[in-house]
Amino acid sequence: MSYDGAVEKREDPPQPPAGNGGGTGNGMVMASAPGAGTGGTVVVRGPTLLERHLPPSMLEVPRDAKIQFMKEILARYLPEGERTRVQKHREYRNRILTAYQPLHEELYNSHPSAFLVPSFIKAVSEKTEESLRSIMSEPSPGVYIFSMLQPRFCELLLSEVENFERWVREVKFKIMRPNTMNKYGAVLDDFGLEKMLDKLMEEFICPISRVFFSEVGGSSLDSHHGFVVEYGKDKDIDLGFHVDDSEVTLNVCLGKQFSGGDLYFRGVRCDKHVNAESQPEEVLDYAHIPGQAVLHKGRHRHGARATTSGHRINLLLWCRSSVFREMRKYQKDFSSWCGECQREKKDRQRQSVATTKLAFLRREGESTA
Ligand SMILES: O=C(O)CCC(=O)C(=O)O
Numbered sequence: 001m002s003y004d005g006a007v008e009k010r011e012d013p014p015q016p017p018a019g020n021g022g023g024t025g026n027g028m029v030m031a032s033a034p035g036a037g038t039g040g041t042v043v044v045r046g047p048t049l050l051e052r053h054l055p056p057s058m059l060e061v062p063r064d065a066k067i068q069f070m071k072e073i074l075a076r077y078l079p080e081g082e083r084t085r086v087q088k089h090r091e092y093r094n095r096i097l098t099a100y101q102p103l104h105e106e107l108y109n110s111h112p113s114a115f116l117v118p119s120f121i122k123a124v125s126e127k128t129e130e131s132l133r134s135i136m137s138e139p140s141p142g143v144y145i146f147s148m149l150q151p152r153f154c155e156l157l158l159s160e161v162e163n164f165e166r167w168v169r170e171v172k173f174k175i176m177r178p179n180t181m182n183k184y185g186a187v188l189d190d191f192g193l194e195k196m197l198d199k200l201m202e203e204f205i206c207p208i209s210r211v212f213f214s215e216v217g218g219s220s221l222d223s224h225h226g227f228v229v230e231y232g233k234d235k236d237i238d239l240g241f242h243v244d245d246s247e248v249t250l251n252v253c254l255g256k257q258f259s260g261g262d263l264y265f266r267g268v269r270c271d272k273h274v275n276a277e278s279q280p281e282e283v284l285d286y287a288h289i290p291g292q293a294v295l296h297k298g299r300h301r302h303g304a305r306a307t308t309s310g311h312r313i314n315l316l317l318w319c320r321s322s323v324f325r326e327m328r329k330y331q332k333d334f335s336s337w338c339g340e341c342q343r344e345k346k347d348r349q350r351q352s353v354a355t356t357k358l359a360f361l362r363r364e365g366e367s368t369a
């Protein structure tokens with residue numbers, strides 16, 4: 001195999017930073033389960049079944065207020081440890097939000113369509129497989145590449161991230177990194193971009209995922225973890241072979257100038273087969289281009305090669321489905337999406353056809369003897 005060693009499961013960081021000026025203290029463990037921790041922004045979408053249970057006084061309030069109300073009720077039913085984690089993460093975010101002064105307000109307040117290229121907006125608004133395929137390539141099964149972000153948005157976001165990191169250094173704020181495999185990068189949801197990214201997921205990634213990723217919960221995405229990863233000198237160099245803690249991952253290069261940093265893909269696998277061999281058609285290398293997006297299943301094994309010069313920053317949106325995760329707990333057969341389960345199933349079918357044929361031929365032989 002052309003990758004090294006075993007596949008890692010890339011998750012939100014398990015440990016919070018300790019002590020930000022009398023804050024959370026130690027031990028805010030980040031859960032990778034939906035609804036908790038860094039990625040725990042479960043968004044209740046409306047009109048939903050849950051909405052029918054709202055008290056009459058809540059029916060006319062804005063959607064955000066309804067969501068907040070429902071979240072608070074649902075939080076009461078979380079296990080104790082998880083409730084504490086959610087609460088501490090909320091406090092962590094609030095400390096950032098009250099102290100950090102954003103540089104480009106428009107990033108926070110504009111509708112995401114202001115940042116997207118027109119061809120992408122048009123294809124998604126038509127919502128058909130044909131319109132989506134007209135702007136995408138699929139160089140290996142399940143990996144979709146398309147032009148997505150306007151250069152101006154990439155520049156604004158890069159400059160906002162720089163500003164945030166400058167503030168972090170100046171006030172010596174200990175931030176949580178995006179997940180267990182990065183030492184650099186920042187969680188965009190933690191400094192105010194959660195709502196904008198949620199709209200991006202809901203209005204643009206959900207319609208695509210419904211078409212291409214329905215077998216892994218693409219029709220019921222309901223939360224996200226949005227962050228940037230950074231590579232180059234004095235940053236992360238490469239990223240090991242892994243699967244994401246997501247159902248669907250959006251990965252868009254923001255820039256700047258760099259060489260190297262190719263993504264490599266090696267097929268989709270369930271937990272049991274995560275280290276199984278890859279098939280030739282599953283092998284893909286992809287060179288990042290600023291503004292261009294890669295969309296794939298979280299369980300699609302991948303990694304990033306060394307960024308050999310310059311500075312590469314990518315926007316990642318891990319999209320999750322709480323319904324899919326719950327259902328997966330009770331399933332054993334993942335042949336609708338795991339390449340190795342599919343291969344095993346085909347082998348079993350071939351075997352059973354061969355056995356039936358043999359039995360038939362034997363019977364035929366006996367009756368003509
Ligand atoms: O560096 C990249 O482009 C890959 C990032 C990635 O796979 C991740 O953050 O999960």
Ligand SMILES: [Fe+2]
Pocket residue numbers: 010242243244249302
């Ligand atoms: Fe990844």
